[in-house]
Amino acid sequence: MALISSTNWRVPADAELIWRSWDPDEVLVYHAQSGDTHYLNPVAAEVLRYLQAHCATADELTSELAGTVGVEADNALLNQIELLLQQLDGLGLIEPIVSAQNSAVTGEKLANDIASNASTSNASPPSESVNHESP
């Protein structure tokens, strides 16, 4: 997971996200670019909101989230965050930032690392999605 831990993530600058929530435990976000509506649990919503305003690595998100909800920033939480980032990336809601510092990292290496770690994680998925394709 070292590669994911050190990768900076963000919501793309041109992403249009529309948020709705009528209950603190249930958050909806509509992603205009894909037309998908996502149902997020509070952790996923917190991470996505943070990445909409900041760039952050999994380590930084773990520290941030631990401080917000008052839990220990341990490896278990880090693993959960890393899985969540993979899933948010798979949904097209966030993207990695390739900086000069990470220029040695190729897309293929990143994909391989994600694939090899995905099967070992037991974290629950962050969201359900509705894809508004035409019937």
Place this chain on the structure above:
Amino acid sequence: MKVRDLSLGEFADRLRGDGLLLSMPPFVLHFRSSIETLFEPLHLLYAHYDIEPVGGLIDFDVRIDPKSWWQRKVQNKACFYVDGKHIFESFDADLVLPMAEWLLNWCVFTRPNQYFILHSAVLERHGHAVVLPGPPGAGKSTLCAALSLRGWRLLSDEVAVFRPGSKNVIPVVRPTGLKNESIDVIKQFEPNVIMGPSTPGTRKGTVAHIQPDADSVARGFETVPPRWIISPSYEAGSPVILDPSSRARTLMALAEDGFNFSLLGTTGFKTIADFVGSSDCYRLTYGSLDEAIERINQLGDEPANLNQNEVPKKVASAS
């Protein structure tokens, strides 16, 4: 002038000739057909609808006819023509009535993208709308028919229509379609129900339609603010259970039933979110129409949930 003001013969002559301009708010339908088995049931089902004068705007131009002598006399088949264009495959002319109703529903579902359209039944009582979404077979149309026969104004048995940016529901009053056992259930529920003929042999089994009442048709231009979204589920023998449902979960389910969500994009999402946010959401399980109606009527007697951030309180089930 209404359809009922024409004799059956006059009605048939119009359909065979230049066609009939039918006011079906918010739409105007131009309808033509030479298939004689359509005349009497359509004259019944659309009795209370206004006939528009010639020369006005038309939303749907529909003709149902065989495409050749051979198809008419030998094959007993018919075709759909929409805006002059043959669409879909030919079908068995013995099924022409349910096929005609299906085609008109298809026109409403797929064409008017100036509206946001959800697959739901909608009725009104005391100035508030109840929206009944649900998959086929859930008991939505049967419950809709029963409510309309017990004092609820019918807005639609198939679609909840919204103008983008407004959460008021727009009526699209049409004959309520029933299938199989539901036909006899409603006839027993209300022996005086005015229903067209039953047509067996469709893909969904036997189909029949209820004539919408004169008041619902006459008030077809009156939009209604939403108050309740109730997802029904019929279970034989079940007591009535009305459970609160989260608005977020309800929106996700409705989004899957949106006919043109992908076309309207951000506007569609905001429209459905405003509509859901203004409504109390429930799941209804029922085994008796009378009990289900009594429970839904009780909702109308309760004060509105003005705090849109609260999940509505659980309603005690009847015992």
